[in-house]
Amino acid sequence: MSENEKKIVKSSLAKENFYKLLHNRLAVLGFILMFVILLACIMAPLLTPYSPTDLNLRHMGKPPGGEHPFGTDKLGRDVFARVLYGGRISIAIGLSGALGGMILGVIIGSFCGYYGGWLDAIFVKIAELVSVFPQLLLVMVMRVILGEGIKNLIIIFVFTGWIATFRLVRGRFFSLREESFVEACRAFGIRSSSIVFRHILPNCLGPVIVQLTLNTAGFILQEAALSFIGMGVPSGIPTWGNIINAAKELLNITNYPWLWVPPGLAIAFFVLGVNFFGDGLRDVLDPKQQ
Amino acid sequence: MATEYILEINNLKTQFVVRRRRVVRAVDGVTFKVRRGKILGLVGESGCGKSVTAHSIMRLLPKTAVIPEGSIMFHPEGGESVDMVQLKPTGRKIRSIRGNEISMIFQDPMASLNPVYNIGDQIVEVLLEHSKITKKQALERAVRMLELLSIPKASERIKDYPHQFSGGMKQRVMIAMGLICRPQLLIADEPTTALDVTIQAQIIELIKEMQSEFGFSTIIITHNMGIVADMADDVAVMYMGKIVEFGTKEDVFLNPLHPYTQALLKSVPILGNAGEDKLIPIRGVTPDPSAMPPGCAFEPRCDFATEACKTCVPGRVGVTDSHIVRCVHCIGENLDD
Amino acid sequence: MTESNVLLELNNIKKYFPITAGMFRREVGAVRAVDDISLRVYRGETLGLVGESGCGKTTLGKCVVRLLEPNSGSMQYNFEGEMRDLLSLNAQESFAARRKIQMVFQDPYSSLNPMKTIYQSFDEPIRIHSNRSKEERRELIARLLEAVNLHPEYMYRYPHEFSGGQRQRICIARALCVDPELVVCDEPVSALDVSIQAQVLNQMKDLQEKLSLTYIFIAHDLSVVEYMSDRIAVMYLGQVLELAPARSLYDRHIHPYTQALLSAVPVPDIRAKRERIILEGDVPSPADPPQGCRFHTRCRYCHARCIEEMPKLEPLVADSEHFVACHLAEERFAAGGTEA
Numbered sequence: 001m002s003e004n005e006k007k008i009v010k011s012s013l014a015k016e017n018f019y020k021l022l023h024n025r026l027a028v029l030g031f032i033l034m035f036v037i038l039l040a041c042i043m044a045p046l047l048t049p050y051s052p053t054d055l056n057l058r059h060m061g062k063p064p065g066g067e068h069p070f071g072t073d074k075l076g077r078d079v080f081a082r083v084l085y086g087g088r089i090s091i092a093i094g095l096s097g098a099l100g101g102m103i104l105g106v107i108i109g110s111f112c113g114y115y116g117g118w119l120d121a122i123f124v125k126i127a128e129l130v131s132v133f134p135q136l137l138l139v140m141v142m143r144v145i146l147g148e149g150i151k152n153l154i155i156i157f158v159f160t161g162w163i164a165t166f167r168l169v170r171g172r173f174f175s176l177r178e179e180s181f182v183e184a185c186r187a188f189g190i191r192s193s194s195i196v197f198r199h200i201l202p203n204c205l206g207p208v209i210v211q212l213t214l215n216t217a218g219f220i221l222q223e224a225a226l227s228f229i230g231m232g233v234p235s236g237i238p239t240w241g242n243i244i245n246a247a248k249e250l251l252n253i254t255n256y257p258w259l260w261v262p263p264g265l266a267i268a269f270f271v272l273g274v275n276f277f278g279d280g281l282r283d284v285l286d287p288k289q290q
Numbered sequence: 291m292a293t294e295y296i297l298e299i300n301n302l303k304t305q306f307v308v309r310r311r312r313v314v315r316a317v318d319g320v321t322f323k324v325r326r327g328k329i330l331g332l333v334g335e336s337g338c339g340k341s342v343t344a345h346s347i348m349r350l351l352p353k354t355a356v357i358p359e360g361s362i363m364f365h366p367e368g369g370e371s372v373d374m375v376q377l378k379p380t381g382r383k384i385r386s387i388r389g390n391e392i393s394m395i396f397q398d399p400m401a402s403l404n405p406v407y408n409i410g411d412q413i414v415e416v417l418l419e420h421s422k423i424t425k426k427q428a429l430e431r432a433v434r435m436l437e438l439l440s441i442p443k444a445s446e447r448i449k450d451y452p453h454q455f456s457g458g459m460k461q462r463v464m465i466a467m468g469l470i471c472r473p474q475l476l477i478a479d480e481p482t483t484a485l486d487v488t489i490q491a492q493i494i495e496l497i498k499e500m501q502s503e504f505g506f507s508t509i510i511i512t513h514n515m516g517i518v519a520d521m522a523d524d525v526a527v528m529y530m531g532k533i534v535e536f537g538t539k540e541d542v543f544l545n546p547l548h549p550y551t552q553a554l555l556k557s558v559p560i561l562g563n564a565g566e567d568k569l570i571p572i573r574g575v576t577p578d579p580s581a582m583p584p585g586c587a588f589e590p591r592c593d594f595a596t597e598a599c600k601t602c603v604p605g606r607v608g609v610t611d612s613h614i615v616r617c618v619h620c621i622g623e624n625l626d627d
Numbered sequence: 628m629t630e631s632n633v634l635l636e637l638n639n640i641k642k643y644f645p646i647t648a649g650m651f652r653r654e655v656g657a658v659r660a661v662d663d664i665s666l667r668v669y670r671g672e673t674l675g676l677v678g679e680s681g682c683g684k685t686t687l688g689k690c691v692v693r694l695l696e697p698n699s700g701s702m703q704y705n706f707e708g709e710m711r712d713l714l715s716l717n718a719q720e721s722f723a724a725r726r727k728i729q730m731v732f733q734d735p736y737s738s739l740n741p742m743k744t745i746y747q748s749f750d751e752p753i754r755i756h757s758n759r760s761k762e763e764r765r766e767l768i769a770r771l772l773e774a775v776n777l778h779p780e781y782m783y784r785y786p787h788e789f790s791g792g793q794r795q796r797i798c799i800a801r802a803l804c805v806d807p808e809l810v811v812c813d814e815p816v817s818a819l820d821v822s823i824q825a826q827v828l829n830q831m832k833d834l835q836e837k838l839s840l841t842y843i844f845i846a847h848d849l850s851v852v853e854y855m856s857d858r859i860a861v862m863y864l865g866q867v868l869e870l871a872p873a874r875s876l877y878d879r880h881i882h883p884y885t886q887a888l889l890s891a892v893p894v895p896d897i898r899a900k901r902e903r904i905i906l907e908g909d910v911p912s913p914a915d916p917p918q919g920c921r922f923h924t925r926c927r928y929c930h931a932r933c934i935e936e937m938p939k940l941e942p943l944v945a946d947s948e949h950f951v952a953c954h955l956a957e958e959r960f961a962a963g964g965t966e967a
């Protein structure tokens with residue numbers, strides 16, 4: 001069998017799952033939503049000539065139409081540009097927070113789940129502690145310690161975000177380490193690190209990826225919420241949360257709906273898309289359904 | 291009107307409609323009779339439809355199941371014959387039969403007892419449902435039943451919860467629940483599969499004893515030919531939703547005619563033959579129930595298969611009065627039309 | 628069966644699992660899963676281990692494969708004529724010794740990694756235990772699959788594409804991929820359908836002959852063990868109660884437990900008229916085994932001595948290959964064993 005043919009047969013599991021995903025309408029819809037918004041944010045300079053921070057005092061508070069598809073804000077900044085560029089940062093924060101949490105959670109979860117013992121007991125207690133602590137309080141404490149800034153927000157998200165993945169991976173490892181195929185590996189004398197990362201971990205990746213999508217969506221929402229109350233990203237940097245924050249006065253809400261509706265919709269659609277996609281992935285990767 | 295048979299199943303078909311309107315023909319034209327006061331052994335490998343047959347008799351099927359064809363005539367002693375297929379699965383009539391005149395013991399004793407009620411409550415629940423006695427009387431009867439099933443200190447243990455019993459004890463409790471209403475027909479679905487051999491022997495002996503004591507009829511479902519040889523008077527061998535061979539114990543064990551029965555008997559080791567006869571395995575695996583071969587279901591694995599086997603489904607052939615086989619090679623009276 | 632033919636010698640193996648309770652996981656007792664077992668395994672034979680659920684068969688098997696570490700005892704293994712204790716090897720020797728003893732597990736459905744192709748599951752053990760090139764490894768895997776009657780192309784498939792019987796044959800092939808001498812088979816057919824069992828059993832017999840393997844064959848089904856084994860050890864509550872060549876165990880089952888066990892096995896032969904001995908009650912808990920003879924709570928020949936003194940597993944005077952742990956062994960033997 002040639003190398004080429006082998007690849008084809010080998011990838012059959014992935015291919016099967018891919019087709020199953022294609023058949024899941026909601027997942028496809030979610031993916032399209034997510035992908036379109038993401039693409040638009042990445043290609044922002046091609047879609048709009050304006051910069052999100054340039055002031056234009058001649059076009060203050062213009063309603064949507066003409067040169068400014070979403071209108072301008074009270075400082076004359078183009079809302080469309082702000083939503084696109086803000087999306088970049090919001091998504092980046094959400095995604096890197098979720099990714100960081102995933103990596104941390106996977107590493108700690110694998111070791112705790114495989115070895116158990118006192119190390120495991122300690123991390124379980126830490127996870128419990130972090131998750132019972134009111135999130136807002138935690139964020140405030142961390143902000144006091146770390147100060148303001150995008151990087152610090154990401155650190156906060158990583159710090160609170162590893163727990164779900166940790167629990168998930170640890171639980172999967174607990175049951176998988178008893179499976180006979182792991183014992184077979186041990187009987188062959190295969191090194192523990194190889195057993196953990198090459199034999200057991202691939203079996204938990206499905207739920208981990210699902211968790212990643214859910215966390216990303218969750219963090220984007222949290223960023224918006226935190227920025228809205230002024231605890232998130234410094235207000236000078238456009239993010240979806242900050243854009244809405246700038247429009248939070250009562251008069252703005254009724255008189256200038258284009259200030260907050262576009263970023264609000266962007267958040268809603270993106271988070272919805274990510275969630276749909278994540279749910280679809282979960283259905284496809286759930287071993288019980290195979 | 292008491293006939294010789296307590297149960298007559300005729301051309302029973304039970305089907306499941308699964309995803310994308312696919313139909314699983316779990317039971318596909320089953321016909322057999324249970325003699326009054328005798329034990330019928332229903333054998334076959336996993337997935338051949340034994341449990342579905344039993345659940346069809348009790349009308350305890352999930353909502354996705356339909357019975358498009360067939361009849362299950364139940365002839366209770368001193369009562370009127372009923373066709374179980376015609377009854378509403380949740381109606382009054384079936385509830386007065388289920389657990390009372392026909393009762394069932396399930397495969398998994400661990401899962402069939404409710405962990406939050408004590409044993410006594412669970413046993414008398416069946417009794418109170420079907421007869422007008424007080425709870426105290428019912429409990430007394432339950433204790434007597436458990437004593438009969440040799441559970442030590444029954445009057446104390448009746449207040450215990452399922453987790454305080456071992457697997458064998460739980461199965462005894464299940465049997466007590468099955469027998470407390472003095473049923474006329476007991477259906478035991480693999481009552482010993484989850485148990486150890488020595489405990490299995492206890493339970494087998496117990497069912498036999500109870501049967502000779504109370505005189506009920508029994509259908510015992512198992513995949514173990516040994517248990518059938520030990521307990522049954524009549525044997526039905528099932529393969530992929532059909533009874534391929536039916537007869538008295540002597541017919542089936544001394545003169546097995548269907549290639550599947552023959553192969554099955556040759557493929558299990560017999561204690562005391564220590565490696566003398568090499569086992570003859572049955573080749574291949576059971577076909578996928580949604581992609582059945584067009585002819586005889588056993589044809590792909592059969593050593594005697596001919597062209598005829600590939601094309602038409604063999605009908606029921608009565609070799610003797612008691613011995614019925616579904617194989618084209620068997621000569622006798624055609625019973626199908 | 629001479630001294631030099633001994634492949635593995637277990638001496639007084641004990642494996643206790645601690646029972647912990649309370650917040651500080653205080654040890655409040657122990658499950659005596661394997662309680663002082665001494666056995667010999669001869670090169671090329673199949674030693675059967677039978678017993679009821681929970682009697683410690685798997686635990687003993689895992690100790691032999693060193694998936695579990697015994698609390699005490701020694702396991703002498705014959706390394707090209709030199710007997711050495713498996714438990715006191717250094718890391719490098721221990722790794723090399725893993726090659727020689729392999730295991731086939733009970734559940735064929737959890738024995739193969741669902742995310743890896745058969746090729747991937749086989750490749751790593753071969754690679755770490757030999758210096759075969761990639762091409763040679765693939766050839767070896769193809770040959771192994773052929774040896775268990777599977778198409779070599781199957782190596783690029785995932786486990787979910789196989790039936791239970793096929794999976795178990797794959798697992799046997801995987802155990803053989805490092806060219807072991809001793810294979811511990813833990814109930815390899817009990818999860819399989821009756822019609823499939825014979826395929827796997829015969830396959831194992833053929834491979835044993837071809838590759839001169841030694842088997843420790845664990846099962847709870849006496850008929851299967853008898854079919855496979857040269858000698859059979861009957862276990863009860865972590866101990867061996869009787870050990871004898873298969874034939875003499877069946878003909879002369881001397882231990883009352885063996886007698887009951889044999890009589891309890893349902894035989895698919897309606898002409899065999901057998902008297903069934905029904906044991907009373909259940910197996911006692913291995914966390915709190917009875918004093919004296921482990922079996923005395925259920926034994927119908929139990930007398931005063933049985934309650935106080937634990938019988939040792941000793942050979943019969945008349946038959947040095949037949950070991951029994953019962954105070955009545957000689958008497959029962961003299962009485963001609965027991966009626967079959």
Ligand SMILES: Nc1ncnc2c1ncn2[C@@H]1O[C@H](COP(=O)(O)OP(=O)(O)OP(=O)(O)O)[C@@H](O)[C@H]1O
Nearest residue numbers: 306314316335336337338339340341342343352579
């Ligand atoms: N609820 C259901 N939905 C769809 N198919 C079902 C359902 N219940 C059973 N089946 C199918 O019906 C067939 C017969 O199942 P059944 O449980 O009767 O087997 P069995 O002979 O009792 O096997 P076992 O020895 O494993 O208990 C199987 O192919 C099974 O997959």
Ligand SMILES: Nc1ncnc2c1ncn2[C@@H]1O[C@H](COP(=O)(O)OP(=O)(O)OP(=O)(O)O)[C@@H](O)[C@H]1O
Nearest residue numbers: 644658660679680681682683684685686687847913
């Ligand atoms: N990891 C463990 N921790 C605690 N107790 C254990 C552990 N493994 C096994 N045991 C206990 O040790 C005893 C022997 O178990 P083992 O699995 O060896 O029995 P077995 O003879 O293989 O039984 P089976 O026929 O059910 O497989 C049992 O009582 C079991 O509960």
Ligand code: SF4
Nearest residue numbers: 586589592599617618
């Ligand atoms: S009908 Fe044909 S294929 Fe089926 S069992 Fe009989 S001989 Fe074999």
Ligand SMILES: [Mg+2]
Nearest residue numbers: 340341397479
């Ligand atoms: Mg069943």
Ligand SMILES: [Mg+2]
Nearest residue numbers: 684685686733
């Ligand atoms: Mg075991």
